[in-house]
Amino acid sequence: xxxxxxxxxxxxxxxxxxxxxxxxxxxxxxxxxxxxxxxxxxxxxxxxxxxxxxxxxxxxxxxxxxxxxxxxxxxxxxxxxxxxxxxxxxxxxxxxxxxxxxxxxxxxxxxxxxxxxxxxxxxxxxxxxxxxxxxxxxxxxxxxxxxxxxxxxxxxxxxxxxxxxxxxxxxxxxxxxxxxxxxxxx
Numbered sequence: 001x002x003x004x005x006x007x008x009x010x011x012x013x014x015x016x017x018x019x020x021x022x023x024x025x026x027x028x029x030x031x032x033x034x035x036x037x038x039x040x041x042x043x044x045x046x047x048x049x050x051x052x053x054x055x056x057x058x059x060x061x062x063x064x065x066x067x068x069x070x071x072x073x074x075x076x077x078x079x080x081x082x083x084x085x086x087x088x089x090x091x092x093x094x095x096x097x098x099x100x101x102x103x104x105x106x107x108x109x110x111x112x113x114x115x116x117x118x119x120x121x122x123x124x125x126x127x128x129x130x131x132x133x134x135x136x137x138x139x140x141x142x143x144x145x146x147x148x149x150x151x152x153x154x155x156x157x158x159x160x161x162x163x164x165x166x167x168x169x170x171x172x173x174x175x176x177x178x179x180x181x182x183x184x185x186x
Contacts, residue, residue, distance in 0.1 A: 005065075007156060016142060018035075018144030021152065029133065052088055052095070068103050070103060071105075112150070115153060124143065
């Protein structure tokens with residue numbers, strides 16, 4: 001991961017999609033932009049998906065992020081809601097991939113924990129902590145914007161963690177054993 005970079009964070013949604021754009025220079029974060037894509041007035045679900053693709057592509061072209069971090073869908077009220085959210089997330093991912101921007105996905109609890117220290121923090125608690133971290137004065141009208149920003153900040157924290165730098169990935173037990181022969185009992 002590059003030290004200086006721009007991270008686009010996305011909180012996908014089919015009514016309101018939040019985004020935040022974070023600039024990192026010399027290990028210092030600053031807010032470039034945040035906002036929402038309001039899709040409530042669009043009735044057709046496929047028109048909403050087209051708008052998500054169009055606006056995400058615009059953000060990628062405009063801000064030229066080095067990485068996109070996106071919140072993973074979670075099972076909430078019902079399966080239909082999760083499917084709609086998954087489609088919105090997929091279209092946003094496709095927009096970034098179409099511009100060859102790497103994607104990173106984080107669970108909602110991981111994002112909240114990364115920002116506030118608590119995985120069950122409220123949207124308001126996350127927004128207040130982001131306001132302190134990034135020194136912005138005016139709180140956005142829609143907390144979906146700070147949710148998108150939280151995803152970007154979470155990605156920055158996770159990618160700069162000493163634990164993530166030392167983390168190894170394994171494709172299975174054989175791979176684990178091959179990479180850790182010293183851990184076998186003889």
